Amino acid sequence: MIHQISGAGRRVLTFPAVHPCESISPSTLLYSLIELAQSICSFKSRFFSANKRNAHGTIRQVQNVLIVLEEFRVELSDVPDSLVLVFSELHLAFQKIHFLLEDCTREGARLWMLMKSDRVANQFRILIRAISTGLDVLPLEAVGLSSEAKELVELAMRQARKARFEVDPDDKRVINDVTRILGRFVDGDDPDRNEIQQFLDYLGVTKWSECNKEIKFLDTEIGMEYLNVEKRGELSILSSLMGLLTYCRCVIFDHVDTEATHHVNNWCTKMLTGVNPDDFMCPISLEIMKDPVTLSSGHTYDRASILKWFRAGNSTCPKTGERLPNKDLVSNLALKRIIQDWSAENGVCIGEESSHKNRDITRTVLAGSMAAEGAVKLLANFLACKLLDGTSEEKKKAAYEIRLLTKATIFNRSCLVEVGSIPSLLNLLSSKDSSTQENAIAALLNLSKHHKSKSIIVENGGLELIIDVLKKGLKVEARNHAAATLFYIASIEEYRKLIGVNPEAIPALVEMVRNGSNRGKKNALVAIFGLLMHPGNHSKVLAAGIVPLLVDLLSSSHIEELVTDSLAVLATLAEKLEGTLAIIRHGALNVIVRILDSSSSRVGKEYSVSLLLALCINGGAYVVALLVKSPSLMGSLYSVLSEGTSRASKKASALIGVLHEFSESSSGSMVPDFPQERPVHVW
Structure with a gap:
């Protein structure tokens, strides 16, 4: 219906009203106008934080017009064009009034609407004048209104002309x-x-x-x-x-x-008790789902993420890898409601992280x-x-x-x-109250992005406290925040060394990769990646057993970000011989090639190429001989060469050169011996 206008996505004090189409029948237009007027009158019971007098005065004017309009319900045949024109102009004015009343009663916009009171009052004045103009040209004699209705029209016009619509003195x-x-x-x-x-x-x-x-x-x-x-x-x-x-x-x-969550159904309340927010994360984006949809495979994703997956040419379920019989998306309304209620109860803004990114x-x-x-x-x-x-x-x-x-x-x-808030926040990390500890480490995570904060954290003994939360935090979220905080602190070379020297830090991060939530795994991986910028940490990361975990993640995970981060860590480890040997021993080659063939992520493809190139350089003929036998590898490399970034293209070109050189100098019929570990000198 024409009158069903919505302010969704509209900025306040904007009025995207439209004229009814010319082909609409007079009766349809009238009924739409009446329903719109009734909707305006329903605002009478709403709370107005500002412009109360102007709003209620406008509603009274519309009520008077509504009484007149309802007299037309009986018969509308052979009406003059002037009447249709009046209805159309009234409809436009009523739309704008509806928008304005929505703004005046909108939760969250009360202070802003108060401060814009002068503009709001002027808008009410303009719209009432528009109604008065429409009534002024209403062909009263031609439509056969009762004498009472005619008097009401004249009363409405007089009131409209006299109405001052000034800012309320209290406002x-x-x-x-x-x-x-x-x-x-x-x-x-x-x-x-x-x-x-x-x-x-x-x-x-x-x-x-x-x-x-x-x-x-x-x-x-x-x-x-x-x-x-x-x-x-x-x-x-x-x-x-x-x-x-x-x-x-x-x-x-x-x-x-x-x-306010008093409206939540009992079943929903029970489900919110002890709920794991990790279940609300989209397996693709690792963000809380804003619009969860379920595929034919039975798995649920955020609508925006799965559509991006499909647009990249994929026709499989990202989580299981199974080919989908169709790409139908079914809105998971029950889960959406649970996420909304959980977010409201915990003060979380859905999509907040994405919007801030x-x-x-x-x-x-x-x-x-x-x-x-x-x-x-x-x-x-x-x-x-x-x-x-x-x-x-x-x-x-x-x-x-x-x-x-x-x-x-x-x-x-x-x-x-x-x-000087940082030392006090560090003291709260030892709190036995889980919410206090979580809020403190989350605050420190945000503060650690500030250039002055890292030294303050370290100088006040913060590293040991953060690592303790990483290992034994009272909430999963607290442990996740601790890992992310270490990532930011590790942006300073001196602190990368200090974190690596702590015997518990790297093993705790690797343990999070092993058993943490998806968000925790990601935070731990980026922290490890940062620590690897210091060469002295390579052997410690390897000793903590990271390689088999990452190879398993590459084989089993369909979460794009986790795969990409795992490749990044492996590519850094492969730059040294001991890292290359560990990666080869755990059978990662075929997995990496498969990811290069199938990944829709340009970053993931680039890390795959970097990793394969490093393995070839350090692993020598043994690795090259195995890669030459892969029938799909060359096609994937040429794809990166033509479509990747300049850096990815250079690496793909270098790897293609290595493979061509081996093919030309060897029959490729035999695989050379597995490379042996030898002393590596760090200069």
Whole structure:
């Protein structure tokens, strides 16, 4: 139906209304108009945090028009064109009113709509004038309305002309309060808590989760505004308001409430008890599934990931490798509901990691405004104090808030490093409370990306504490975060050596590859890859038994990222003779060739070529002779040569040269002896 408009994906205060098509029948248009008017009237019971008078005045006007429209229900034959034109214009105006009312009652956008009160009031004024204009040309005599209806039309027109639609005085007062609070942030002064509480109460923001929704909305608006390179006119005020609400979330609300889940069915509640979030990960992307779909094989993937798999030319189930009889995708609505409820209960934004991967981080280096900068600096000091002197619950909440802040922007990380939060967070790693420990290590993971933080972590004995969490963390998530934190610390050569010297670090990472979750395996692999940048760690990684685990992963895993990371580690190990020998002994050659033939990942193909080239160089004629016998290898190498990156093409060319040289100098009828281990001199 025409009236069923949706604001999904629409920015607030935009009105993508469309005229009804010219061929529509008058009766269909009328019924659509009536239903749209009824939908507008239903907003009367909704909560308006700002522009209450204007909104309710507009709804009353539409109610009056609705009474008139319902008189047309009986007969609509041989109507004049002027009436159809009026209906069409009213329909357009009603659509825009519906959009505007959606915005005024939208959860998460309350502060922004308050600050845009002048624009909102003006929009109400314009739309009521549009209704008045339509009614003014309504052919009353031609359509045979009752005298009561005619009087109602005239009343509606008079009211529309008289309506002032100005900003509500209470809205003006609260806007002034907000402006005054932002001014205190600019001056570096803490605002009055009572004043903050009053404006939050006015908006109906009474819980941590409601405040967090406001922050997420503003963050999205900032992202959209940042894309508008030519204007970016709203960036400063959006950043200021986000700084204010972030301050409110941390300082005003003592309790991190879970989002409302009272509507969850009992069966769903039971399923959420003790649930393993690893079950919500897409086997391809290793991210929480946003739109889970099930294949004919019975396995479930995120829709975007499996479609990418199919577009790469694959027609098999990524997890089992079996050929699919069809590529039909069935939405797994039950799992989607469980994921949504679990995410709400645990404060996780679905798709959060993916969205942060795709955002331009350069915009997060600065606060965005003087007020936002002042708010974050004050907040950083507040949280640092809570970490030092707060109760156990206050420390847990402070760690969680730091976790969220450090994930959001580079500027936040800088402020929290400067106020000395790292030593206090390290102290929380020994906590017996699993949530406190997890929040602390997650916060340290985010902070470890800051250039100053790595030395602070190491100088305060952080390596031993992080490795202890890696081995014995109270939650799987904590152990996963610990592995990722080691990866960032290992970006410094000196610290790669220190981590390698610790006798427990590398074995713990290898153990995570063996028995960890998929996310844990990935984090452990990238950490090991980073440690291998120091040559002295090669023998330690080999001694920990990594090679058979990686060969098994290559053989059994259909998770693209795990396969690629395994190839990367093996390719680095193969650069030394002892690594090459270990890889050959565990029968990896055929597996690597198969991956090169079948992988849809350009990075995976490049690591496969790098690995095979290193094996040929260190393994000599024995390896080359085996590879020459592979019927598909040359085709795959020529494919990389023509379609890969310049670096991949060079390596493919070099490997092709090695294989051609061997073929020309040898009949290839005999496989040379397996290469023997010999002393390797590290220069």
